[in-house]
Amino acid sequence: MLEKLAFSQKQRLAYIDFCLLFKGSIYRQDLIKRFEVGLSAGSRDFNLYKELAPQNLEYDVKQKRYFQTSEFKPLFDHDAKRSLIKLANDISDGFDAIGDLHFPVEAPSSLNVPDIFIVARTVQAILNDRALEINYTSLSSGSGKREIVPHSIVDNGMRWHVRAFDRKTESFRDFVLTRISNVKLIGNYEFGEDSNSDTEWQRAISLQLVPHPNNVKFPKAIEMDYAMKNGLLTIDVRAAMAGYLLRRWNVDCTEEATLNGPEYQLWLRNRTSLMNTSNLAIAPGYENNSPAR
Incomplete structure (x- = not known):
């Protein structure tokens, strides 16, 4: 039956499905505001969803809200990786479940996608x-x-x-x-x-990143890559996230910029900013030096 529906209606049904799956509930008004449809049209969408998947939702009269049931099974196939990206960017349209646009852009492989x-x-x-x-x-x-x-x-x-x-x-x-x-x-x-x-989540620290003084022959290229100003990029990051960023960008965290190799194009100039920060074993070169605590 889904195949016979108009694309716009499938998108609205996918939105209901998405909200029930990830939020556990949905108001009728959520659908109406999201797609700018009338009350009667919104009611028809919920009635159709109930017809297609009667075990998925139940209506709470007091809260005027639909809730996910214990027997819930998604009506659409939601891609885990794409859903995570959308959730991270506060997008909850469920659009990927009915055929999103695909652009010819490749990305490096990541580890296993969560269930x-x-x-x-x-x-x-x-x-x-x-x-x-x-x-x-x-x-x-x-x-x-x-x-x-x-x-x-x-x-x-x-x-x-x-x-x-x-x-x-x-x-x-x-x-x-x-x-x-x-x-x-x-x-x-x-x-x-x-x-x-x-x-550590609430505390922000400033990282001062500069082109690596020993590994980069033409620092101007790195300055352009990272939109540096006067050869410096200052980033405010949560203390809990600092180690991940430093590893992802291969930032040399040694005191004297002693890590060799073309992968180390950046150096952390203010290493003392990492004081009293955990999860730094993954920061390149950090544990090889005396602690900055």
């Missing part, structure tokens, strides 16, 4: 201030159950992870989405578990 339902449950927890019970497989301790309170999903350039409070260690940590399985929404977050209590 769409793991992503959906994580997003629901973030949007609704909920905690998650998960099974997590780590490099240090193997597989085991954890309770986490997620507040942000992050693309570190190679893979997606979720920033969350870990009730096991009572600290904020990064959990790789592809290592998470068996996700279940549990209670609400408690005091000290929200993003406002994540000091």
